[in-house]
Amino acid sequence: xxxxxxxxxxxxxxxxxxxxxxxxxxxxxxxxxxxxxxxxxxxxxxxxxxxxxxxxxxxxxxxxxxxxxxxxxxxxxxxxxxxxxxxxxxxxxxxxxxxxxxxxxxxxxxxxxxxxxxxxxxxxxxxxxxxxxxxxxxxxxxxxxxxxxxx
Amino acid sequence: xxxxxxxxxxxxxxxxxxxxxxxxxxxxxxxxxxxxxxxxxxxxxxxxxxxxxxxxxxxxxxxxxxxxxxxxxxxxxxxxxxxxxxxxxxxxxxxxxxxxxxxxxxxxxxxxxxxxxxxxxxxxxxxxxxxxxxxxxxxxxxxxxxxxxxxxxxxxxxxxxxxxxxxxxxxxxxxxxxxxxxxxxxxxxxxxxxxxxxxxxxxxxxxxxxxxxxxxxxxxxxxxxxxxxxxxxxxxxxxxxxxxxxxxxxxxxxxxxxxxxxxxxxxxxxxxxxxxxxxxxxxxxxxxxxxxxxxxxxxxxx
Numbered sequence: 001x002x003x004x005x006x007x008x009x010x011x012x013x014x015x016x017x018x019x020x021x022x023x024x025x026x027x028x029x030x031x032x033x034x035x036x037x038x039x040x041x042x043x044x045x046x047x048x049x050x051x052x053x054x055x056x057x058x059x060x061x062x063x064x065x066x067x068x069x070x071x072x073x074x075x076x077x078x079x080x081x082x083x084x085x086x087x088x089x090x091x092x093x094x095x096x097x098x099x100x101x102x103x104x105x106x107x108x109x110x111x112x113x114x115x116x117x118x119x120x121x122x123x124x125x126x127x128x129x130x131x132x133x134x135x136x137x138x139x140x141x142x143x144x145x146x147x148x149x150x151x
Numbered sequence: 152x153x154x155x156x157x158x159x160x161x162x163x164x165x166x167x168x169x170x171x172x173x174x175x176x177x178x179x180x181x182x183x184x185x186x187x188x189x190x191x192x193x194x195x196x197x198x199x200x201x202x203x204x205x206x207x208x209x210x211x212x213x214x215x216x217x218x219x220x221x222x223x224x225x226x227x228x229x230x231x232x233x234x235x236x237x238x239x240x241x242x243x244x245x246x247x248x249x250x251x252x253x254x255x256x257x258x259x260x261x262x263x264x265x266x267x268x269x270x271x272x273x274x275x276x277x278x279x280x281x282x283x284x285x286x287x288x289x290x291x292x293x294x295x296x297x298x299x300x301x302x303x304x305x306x307x308x309x310x311x312x313x314x315x316x317x318x319x320x321x322x323x324x325x326x327x328x329x330x331x332x333x334x335x336x337x338x339x340x341x342x343x344x345x346x347x348x349x350x351x352x353x354x355x356x357x358x359x360x361x362x363x364x365x366x367x368x369x370x371x372x373x374x375x376x377x378x379x380x381x382x383x384x385x386x387x388x389x390x391x392x393x394x395x396x397x398x399x400x401x402x403x404x405x406x407x408x409x410x411x412x413x414x415x416x417x418x419x420x421x422x423x424x425x426x427x428x429x430x431x432x433x434x435x436x437x438x439x440x441x442x443x444x445x446x447x448x449x450x451x452x453x
Contacts, residue, residue, distance in 0.1 A: 026199070029199050032200075087194055088199070089194045089195055124218070125195075130195060
């Protein structure tokens, strides 16, 4: 384990590591239920939903600068996720990233260590293969932040 | 052994109607002590969002696969899993799941490796149950512990390994059940998406491309025998006494096709190559064909 996490993210890691093994999936399920709805302006663009062929659930992801703020590395970014109800694990991962990263400055999001998913203690319960879904999601968030900076 | 087979005209067309039950049958057997319902999904949390009342969960990653070797649990591991889930050797197990029973068929196939005498699929799976407005429960199911005997896995019955496939090349039919872009080699993965990485794209020489979903109807039930025969017998040219091996990427989608060939169409010799593309596409010196043609076996293949 290396690299300190922003406080709001560290708290989530602590929440997950604190609950006993048998309650961890339940906690992930609660996260999947609390994923905020997309704002209507984004929800109107279903064509932006990135659909992947088989085996993976569609995930909508958008990253924007904080409302009206001047773009820059210290400017907070806002994250928006959407995934169907039939994909609760995807929703759960998205919800964790939303709660942990939304509103952080762009620089801090890009500095999140890539081993973040391994820190939640879910790997054995969910399987290493499925945890890659969260790594991929984090990778996509960072890519979008970089694209936003370069725009 | 097990409870009486469902008497259902819809299933009479298939070679082994005893391997299917309808959602209605399940609804009528929720409290039958001889029946245990098993939900098996792609998404590890889907069961927790609501399941058929009384159903237990079996997850293919965390329950059926070994954490160390790339293999399935052994006889002792399976016996322990079954006992925990309240399943005895004489229990009638009914498996159902998401995505047209794709993962359910995979779980059923593993039950088959252990020779569980009576395991059936709920036709249409989870989606059909929900579409019919039937009850879902989030109540925690705590099955009474059963006493399942240790039965060693017999892979010869339904499982093929890479060496079997190599020996099979050019001799007997192979069915590739992945999507066309995977078959042609156009796609091995997409940027930033989780994939079981493979170093080469394409398919095993001579394999026919029949994406698994061609066997599933819109409502997640299996297609009629006539439609299935048009695909596999007439389309691919499978003959009655062929020795067939099906594969996909990790062996899950091909379990669905395995079930169709074995139990709906009645082919006697059908095996699932669970190493599938994630093994073949990463192996050194095995032949691969790109594009839509089935391709030839190169002379030096073996």
